[in-house]
Structures are given as structure tokens and as C-alpha cells.
Amino acid sequence: MQLSVKTDTDAYLIAPQPGLARLTRSVVGRDHTGADTTISVVEERPLTIFLNSQEIVTAMTIGDYPEYLALGFLRNQGMLRDGEDITSVDYDEDLEVVVVRTARKTNYEEKMRKKTRTSGCAVGTVFGDMMEGLENVTLPQTPVCTSWLYSLSAQINRTPSLYLEAGAIHGTVLCQGSRPLVYMEDVGRHN
Template sequence: MSVPGEALPHPTVAPRPRVVGAPRLTEARGELLREITILDEYGDRRSIHIPAERSLTVFVDKRELVTLMTLGAMPEHLVLGYLLNQRLIKRVDEIESITVDWDVAAAAVRTRAGVADIEARTAKRVVTTGCGQGTVFGDQLEDLNGIHLPEAARARIRQSHLHRMLETMRQQDSIHRKAGSVHGCALFRLDAGQPELMMFVEDVGRHNAIDTIAGWMGLHGVDGVDKAFYTTGRLTSEMVMKAAHLGVPIVVSRNGVTAMGHEMATRLGMALFGRASNRHFLCYTGFERFDSEPEPQRPAVRVVSG
């Protein structure tokens, strides 16, 4: 239920053609917000919105793979990006179709030739630090030396362009602004005159949001070499790893970074920005990708003793 006359926020997506051999997708977008009545500290009853979290069980060729807790904004893209980021598929044309049915809370993935060794590749499951718990199958976290950015990923970012990204996100109509309790991720193109917002999506966890963007990038043949990610969530090793898998060399977070995320980004030559809000930020790694335009130093506060 929504408040009469109030427009509900939806993902921001730049229109692009799909790649040849792209899978068929349903468009089973769910209700993003739900209206409830609360009692506040003043004893007043009023209506507010909360995110409409739901479960989505993913079946690959009729084999149950995983259950994702999601907002349901772009579930088919989420499933596609999840399969790509888990390295279960290499290209989107390996998938024939993804059908999401909210009546049974399931996503049916049909591949063209099956997923090789799926039993062995999904036997080991690592629960990560994701909001709602992210998951990594296999030995991805043990094979970090096998992760590399593409040679073409030479993107740089100017401080003024970083400010423009942050201002774009500040002005974005969002579920978080209306209801809180969600994370958002955005993809920006940096080779334009100013950073261009290509996609923005929110979900109950930051891993879902970046997986959804990964699915959209794969579906439309968008590479990451001249792009930057923005996320509201912290930059853990898995978030850095997913950005690197997509070839995105610059990641900006409203939150901070973990030691493992910092180490991975340093080795890969990625630029990580954290605590980024308004005109404030911290550049943790990748100084060589950053064209600093320093703010004027604040005048020292003079303390006058009594």
C-alpha cells in the first residue's frame, strides 16, 4: 500500500540494447515498500513505509542453489549477476532464461548446456560479512592471487567529479530516504565530461545491489574499465573482489573499508574512497588514479584562556 499521490522510487537504469544471445527474462518486480502503522515516543500513531523484504529461492536447471533475501526491485538481474559473480557462468549467453514467480518465491534459471561440475563447485560455502550474510561458493576467497583488473582499466577520477558523484547520489530519489533499512549501489561512467549515472539500485544488502548491477552490465555488454562504483555499504574483501571481477577500478563508499578489502585493492591497483559524503572523503588506496583538488585548509581554532 502506498500513500495516495506519492511516487515510489524505482531503480535508475540507462536504456541500452542487450547483447546477442541474451537470456529471456521475466519482469517480476515486486512491491518495494509497505505501509504500516507505528507508535512513536510521543504516543502518536502514524503511517510510515518500510522495505518489503522477501525471499527468492534460485533453481538452476531444477537444482536448488541458494535462497536470497531481496527487496525484489530487479530480481532477474540480481540472479544473473549472482551467477556471474559466483563464477558459475562466464557469459550471459550461457543462460537461456530466468523466470521469477513471486507466488512461489522462486527464480527458475534454465541454462543452454548446464553448469559444469556444479555439485563440486557449490559444495563449499563461505558466509561473508554481507548485510543479511553474503555467500561465496568454492575457493574464491582462497584464490585471491587469481584476481586481476583488465589492462584497459585505467580510469582516473578528479576531486570535482567525485563531488559531483556524491551530489548526484544525495539528490537521488531513494527507498532509503523514504524508509531506511536498505543499501544502494550505483554505476557511473567517468569518460564523459561529467560523471554519468548509468544505474542505481537498492536492496536489503549491498551484495544484492552490486550483483544486480553486475547482471545489468553483463546483459547489456557494459564493461567496467572506465566506470566507478558507488555504494552505501562498507568495502569488504568481497565487495572489492566483485568490483574487480567486473573490471571497475574505482569504488566509492559512504562507509569505511576493512583491512582485507584494503589489502586486496592495494594489490590490484584500485582506488578506494570511503567516508564519502557531501565534500568529505578519505582516499584509502590508488592515489595514482586520483587527481586531487584540495579544499582550502580550515583556519585553526584559537583558544582564548580565561
């Protein structure tokens, strides 16, 4: 299944969309001299994620790439398997809902009874056995060159982003060597 992605820069497969009107709103305030000033602030909203016909969670998010957020959350929670046959991902902006449908019938009632509230900038939720087996995970040995880090920092810092427009947001970038591939921003690091 292919989701269409509009990027702000050709360097990324996916990049922030700071020009998307629903991600920020203008707020009028007063600066240190007492003069009116207008600034952009990030707009946080709920997003409810369904897997087939089952409601899984409502997360607070800015709503940029909600389909990817839903897929990532479900995969992270072990509710989508390796090679899963995903038949559709539907986002309804008015209802603030993403429905992920799979060819496999799913039922996570038992897993959802085992909620863990996590700490952080926003209280998150993980379900069931997500933490089991992590103690045996090993990451491959991958060399990292200092020059890549300098190059990546320069590229990322010049990328149009909500951080540059409004601040107060978390960002993460997936890279391969010195090439940034995916740049996502959201209100919580867990997103």
C-alpha cells in the same frame, strides 16, 4: 537476451523503484509525542535461485529486479561464464523463484558441497572456488576527478529511492565518469 527495465529517471539505465508496492509496507507507530504516525518500512523476503534444474541458493532480498540479482549472483559465483548463452530468465513472484536457463548443461553439486558462510549485515553464502585467483586480479588505472564525485553525489541524492522513502537499505551506483548508469538498492551489500 534483453530484460525490460522500467526506470524512474532517464539518467539511469536501471534505477530504484520506490513506488513498487511490494518493496515496502506501511507500519503504524507512535512518535515522540505519542501521536500515531505511519511510516514505510522495507519488506524483506526470500528469493530462491535456480540454475537450469538445480536449486542454488535462497537469498534474502527486497525483490527489486530479482532477475538481475540472480544473474549477478550466478556470475559472481562462477556458475555463469563469460559469453554464456542464457536462453531464459524466468521470475515467479508468487513462488519467489528465479530460474536461469542456459544452453550449456550445468551441474554444480560438487561446488555446492564447499559452502562458505560470510560475515556482514546478513550471513551470506559463497560456493567452491570463488576466492581462488583473486590475489592476481588487478584493476585498470582509471583517473577519477573530484568534480565527478560532487556531481554524482548531487545526482544520486536527488534520485527517488527506497532509502529516501524508508531508509534502512544499502545502495550502490555504477558510474562512468560523472554519469550514473545503474542504481540498485537491497537489504544486504552482498546483493
